[in-house]
Amino acid sequence: MQERRVNTRGIIFKNGLLFAQQLKANSGPNQFWSTPGGGLDPNESLTDGLRREMIEETGIAPVIGKLLFIQQFNDGKREQLEFFFHIENANDYDVIDLSKTSHGDIEIEANAFIDPKTEHVLPAFLKNIDIGAYIEISLPILVVSEL
Numbered sequence: 650m651q652e653r654r655v656n657t658r659g660i661i662f663k664n665g666l667l668f669a670q671q672l673k674a675n676s677g678p679n680q681f682w683s684t685p686g687g688g689l690d691p692n693e694s695l696t697d698g699l700r701r702e703m704i705e706e707t708g709i710a711p712v713i714g715k716l717l718f719i720q721q722f723n724d725g726k727r728e729q730l731e732f733f734f735h736i737e738n739a740n741d742y743d744v745i746d747l748s749k750t751s752h753g754d755i756e757i758e759a760n761a762f763i764d765p766k767t768e769h770v771l772p773a774f775l776k777n778i779d780i781g782a783y784i785e786i787s788l789p790i791l792v793v794s795e796l
Contacts, residue, residue: 652727657699658686660717662780663739666762669770670706673758682763682770684733695732703736705752707745707760712738717783720772722795731772735784 661668661684669682685706689698696713703711714735721730736742745760747753765775774793782788 654727654729655689655695656687656729656731657689657695657702658684658731658733659699659703659711659713659736660684660733660780660784661736661739661742661762662784663762665764665781667765667770667775667780668736668739668742668760669763669765669768670760671758672756674756676758680758680769682761682765682768683772684775686731696734699734704750706750706757707742707753708747708750709738709741709745711736714784715787716790717780718774718791718793720774720793720795722772722793 667684670685671680671682675681685703686699687702689695699713700711703709714737716732717735718733719731720733721728723729745753747757763770765780770776772793774791778791783791
């Protein structure tokens with residue numbers, strides 16, 4: 650049986666822009682933007698893990714809203730299962746001081762509000778959907794499976 654990693658991620662959306670990060674581990678010509686978050690610790694709930702990850706990476710405690718998206722894929726090593734939650738306090742992420750985080754200086758190359766339609770962002774489905782509609786209109790949870 651193949652190992653499964655469970656991840657939880659924050660969707661911070663403001664004025665048509667998505668808050669995203671570039672990780673130092675992914676630097677180079679294929680660099681991409683991704684949403685903040687990461688893997689769960691053993692026996693950690695989805696929301697507790699998201700809160701911990703976002704504080705580690707941004708220094709800001711998220712106000713976690715509703716579940717928006719679920720993605721399932723195989724990265725070549727193991728199955729990945731990701732849960733994307735709306736983060737309601739978007740204005741708090743306008744300025745990030747990585748020196749005041751436990752992991753930011755080590756892991757994060759850059760933070761910014763980006764246009765997901767024009768930037769190289771992963772997961773790719775974020776480029777092709779109306780993120781605002783999922784937040785504002787309460788569309789059903791989008792489930793993306795690439796297994």
